[in-house]
Amino acid sequence: MLKDKKNLFNLGLLGIFIWLLIISYNSSKRKPETIGELLNDFSWLSDWPKWLDLPLMPWINKGFKALNENYGFIFEAINNFLLFMLMSLKNFLVQAPWPLVIIGVVILTYFASGKKIKTTVAVGFCTFFIGFLHPRFWDKAIETTSIMLISIFLCLIIGVPIGIWMSRANRVREKILPILDLMQTIPAFVYLIPGIMLFGLGAVPAIIATFIYAVPPLVRLTDLGIRLVDTEVTEAADAFGASRKQKLWGVQVPLALPNIMQGVNQCTMMALSMVVIASMIGTRGLGDEVLLGLQQLNVGRAAEAGIAIVLLAIVLDRITQSYGETLQQRNSSVKKDLK
Amino acid sequence: MSKIEIKNVYKIFGNNPQSVMPMVKDGATKENVLEQTGHTVGLDNVSLNIEEGETFVCMGLSGSGKSTLIRHLNRLIDPTEGEIIVDGTNVMNCNNQELIDFRRHKMSMVFQRFGLFPHKTVIQNVGYGLEMQGKSEEERNKIAMEKIEAVGLNGFEHQYPNQLSGGMQQRVGLARALATDTDIMLMDEAFSALDPLIRSDMQKQLIDLQSELKKTIVFITHDLDESLRLGDHIGILNAGKLIQVGTPVDIIMKPADDYVKAFVKDVNRAKVIKAKIIMKAANETKNINKTNLIKVQEDQFIEEFLPQVVCTNSNCEVVDKQGNVKGYITNKELQTSLTKS
Numbered sequence: 001m002l003k004d005k006k007n008l009f010n011l012g013l014l015g016i017f018i019w020l021l022i023i024s025y026n027s028s029k030r031k032p033e034t035i036g037e038l039l040n041d042f043s044w045l046s047d048w049p050k051w052l053d054l055p056l057m058p059w060i061n062k063g064f065k066a067l068n069e070n071y072g073f074i075f076e077a078i079n080n081f082l083l084f085m086l087m088s089l090k091n092f093l094v095q096a097p098w099p100l101v102i103i104g105v106v107i108l109t110y111f112a113s114g115k116k117i118k119t120t121v122a123v124g125f126c127t128f129f130i131g132f133l134h135p136r137f138w139d140k141a142i143e144t145t146s147i148m149l150i151s152i153f154l155c156l157i158i159g160v161p162i163g164i165w166m167s168r169a170n171r172v173r174e175k176i177l178p179i180l181d182l183m184q185t186i187p188a189f190v191y192l193i194p195g196i197m198l199f200g201l202g203a204v205p206a207i208i209a210t211f212i213y214a215v216p217p218l219v220r221l222t223d224l225g226i227r228l229v230d231t232e233v234t235e236a237a238d239a240f241g242a243s244r245k246q247k248l249w250g251v252q253v254p255l256a257l258p259n260i261m262q263g264v265n266q267c268t269m270m271a272l273s274m275v276v277i278a279s280m281i282g283t284r285g286l287g288d289e290v291l292l293g294l295q296q297l298n299v300g301r302a303a304e305a306g307i308a309i310v311l312l313a314i315v316l317d318r319i320t321q322s323y324g325e326t327l328q329q330r331n332s333s334v335k336k337d338l339k
Numbered sequence: 340m341s342k343i344e345i346k347n348v349y350k351i352f353g354n355n356p357q358s359v360m361p362m363v364k365d366g367a368t369k370e371n372v373l374e375q376t377g378h379t380v381g382l383d384n385v386s387l388n389i390e391e392g393e394t395f396v397c398m399g400l401s402g403s404g405k406s407t408l409i410r411h412l413n414r415l416i417d418p419t420e421g422e423i424i425v426d427g428t429n430v431m432n433c434n435n436q437e438l439i440d441f442r443r444h445k446m447s448m449v450f451q452r453f454g455l456f457p458h459k460t461v462i463q464n465v466g467y468g469l470e471m472q473g474k475s476e477e478e479r480n481k482i483a484m485e486k487i488e489a490v491g492l493n494g495f496e497h498q499y500p501n502q503l504s505g506g507m508q509q510r511v512g513l514a515r516a517l518a519t520d521t522d523i524m525l526m527d528e529a530f531s532a533l534d535p536l537i538r539s540d541m542q543k544q545l546i547d548l549q550s551e552l553k554k555t556i557v558f559i560t561h562d563l564d565e566s567l568r569l570g571d572h573i574g575i576l577n578a579g580k581l582i583q584v585g586t587p588v589d590i591i592m593k594p595a596d597d598y599v600k601a602f603v604k605d606v607n608r609a610k611v612i613k614a615k616i617i618m619k620a621a622n623e624t625k626n627i628n629k630t631n632l633i634k635v636q637e638d639q640f641i642e643e644f645l646p647q648v649v650c651t652n653s654n655c656e657v658v659d660k661q662g663n664v665k666g667y668i669t670n671k672e673l674q675t676s677l678t679k680s
Contacts, residue, residue: 230452230454232450232451232452232453232454233454233455233456233457235410235415235448235450235454236448236450236454236455236456236467237456237467238415238442239413239415239442239446239447239448239525240442240443240447240448240467240468240471240515240519241439241440241441241442241443241444241468241471241472242439242471243439246471251456254458255456255457255458
C-alpha cells in the first residue's frame with residue numbers, strides 16, 4: 001500500500017512536469033506554427049529552443065502585484081509596527097549620552113561573561129573606538145545595531161519556537177530543513193527586491209531580509225541543541241513522570257541553552273553582515289559609509305568604516321558568546337567526569 | 340499475585356516491527372531476522388513474575404536486551420506485543436495522563452550514567468520526583484534532605500552534580516529514586532559506571548537500605564558477582580531470550596544450558612552458597628561423627644567456616660537463630676557443592 005502511494009505521487013509529479021511543458025510551449029511567442037515542424041526540422045535539438053521557457057517570471061511578478069494590491073494593508077501594518085519599534089529603540093539610544101551607552105554595554109558584558117574583567121575591558125574599549133574612529137560613526141553604529149536588534153528579536157520569537165517544534169517532530173523537521181537550505185542558499189539580493197516591493201525602501205525591508213538571512217542557524221542550533229540533550233537525562237525526566245511540557249521547559253530547553261546561545265551568536269554575526277549589504281537598498285548605518293567609500297574610491301573612508309563594523313562585531317560577539325560559555329561550563333562537565 | 344507480571348513480551352526495533360512478528364514467533368534467530376529483514380530483536384517472548392519486596396536481578400551481556408526489558412516496565416519503551424501488569428493493572432492500557440501518574444507514584448528509576456540534571460543542585464535533583472508529584476517546595480526540601488542524609492551526602496545539597504565524584508553522583512541518583520517513596524525501584528546498571536571499591540560500597544548501602552525499606556527492586560547488571568550478591572531471584576537474558584530464572588544457588592548449582600554454565604564456571608561458590616543449602620537435614624543423618632562439631636549459622640556462607648573445617652578436619656552442625664539443630668555438613672557435602680561440574 002505504501003508503495004502504491006509513492007507511485008501515485010511520482011505519477012503526479014510527472015503529470016505536473018508535462019503540464020508545465022505544455023504551458024511553456026503554449027505561452028511562448030516564438031513557437032513554430034505547427035507541432036509537425038518539430039518532427040521535420042531537428043535544429044531545435046542543437047540550441048535551447050526559445051519556446052522551451054517556463055514563464056516563472058511573469059507569474060511571480062503578477063503574484064506580487066496581486067499581493068500588494070489585495071493584501072497591502074497587512075504589509076503596511078507590519079511596516080508601521082516594525083518602523084515604530086525601530087524608531088523608538090534608535091531614538092532612545094541616540095539621545096542617550098554616549099558615555100552612558102558605553103557604560104551600559106560594559107555592565108551588560110560584565111554580567112553576561114560571568115564577571116570576566118578582561119573581556120569586559122576589551123569590549124568597553126571596542127565600543128569607545130567605534131566613535132573614536134569618526135564621530136559620525138557613533139550614531140550610524142547605533143542605527144545599525146538597532147536594525148540588528150529588531151531583526152534578532154524577530155529571529156528569537158520566530159526561530160526558537162520553530163527549532164523546538166522541529167526537535168519534537170521528525171516530520172516537521174523533514175519539511176523545514178529544505179526551507180532553511182533554501183533561505184541560506186538564495187542570494188540575499190533576491191529577497192531584498194521583493195522586500196522593497198512590499199515595504200518600500202529603507203529600514204523595514206532590511207529588517208525582513210536580515211531576518212531571512214540570519215534565522216536559519218538559530219533554528220538549526222535550537223533543534224540540534226534539544227536533540228543533543230543526553231538521552232539518559234530526558235529518560236530520567238520521563239521516568240519520574242514529567243509531562244511533555246515539564247520535560248521541555250524544565251530539562252530540555254535549559255540544557256540546550258548553550259547551543260541556543262551559540263545560535264543567537266551566529267544569528268547576530270550574520271545579521272551584521274546582512275545589515276551592511278542592506279545599505280544597497282538605502283538602509284542607513286555603518287554599511288552606507290562603506291558604500292560611500294567604495295563609490296568615491298576613498299580607501300581611507302571605506303577602511304575606517306570597515307574597522308568600525310569589525311569593532312561592532314567584536315562587541316556583539318563577545319557579549320553573546322561569553323554568555324553561552326558561562327552556561328556551557330556548568331552543563332558540560334558532567335559528561336567530562338564520566339570519561 | 341505477583342507485584343510485576345511480564346507476559347509474552349516481544350520487542351522488535353526497526354521500520355515495520357509488526358511485519359517481522361510471525362518470523363520471530365516461528366523461532367527465527369536474532370541473526371537471521373537481522374540479516375533478512377534489517378530488524379533487531381530486542382526481546383523475544385519474555386515472561387516473568389517479580390514478587391513484592393524482592394530484589395530481582397536481570398543479568399546478561401551487552402546487547403542481551405536487559406536495558407530494553409527494564410524500560411518496558413515504566414514504558415519508556417513500548418513493547419511490540421505482550422502485556423505488562425503491575426499491581427494488577429495492565430500498564431499497556433494506560434492513556435497518557437494515567438501513564439504519567441503511574442510513573443510519578445509507582446516506580447522510580449536509577450540510571451547507569453546517573454541521569455542527573457546538570458542544571459539543578461543536588462537537593463533540586465533529589466526533589467525532582469516530588470516536584471512532579473506536585474509537592475510544595477518546603478515539603479520537597481524536607482524529604483530530599485532526609486534522603487540525602489540516608490545516602491550520606493549531607494553538606495553537599497547545594498552543589499551541582501558536576502562538582503561531585505561518580506560515586507557521589509550515583510548516591511544522588513539513588514536518593515532521587517528513594518525520595519518519591521514508590522513501591523518499585525528500577526535500577527539500570529546502576530553501579531556499572533563506578534570503580535570496584537565504590538561499587539561494593541554502594542552494593543552494601545543498597546542491601547542495608549533494602550533490609551529496612553523492603554521495596555520491590557528490579558536491578559539490571561552484567562556482573563555476575565553483583566547479581567549473586569544482591570538478587571533474591573536472578574533472570575539470565577541472552578539475545579533477547581530469558582534463559583533461566585532462579586535463586587542464586589539455582590543458577591550456580593543447576594545452570595539451564597551451556598551459556599549459563601559458561602557464565603557461572605568461574606564463580607567462587609564458597610562465597611555464594613549458604614550452609615542451609617548444602618546441609619543434610621538432621622533427621623536424615625545417622626551415624627555421623629559428632630566429636631569436634633563446629634557450630635555454623637544456617638545463613639553463613641561456606642567460605643566463612645571452610646577454613647575451620649579444613650584445619651580441624653571435623654563436621655559442621657547447622658543451627659538456626661534460636662540455636663536449634665537443623666542439619667549437618669560433612670566433607671562429602673562440601674565436596675559435591677564446591678566441585679565444578
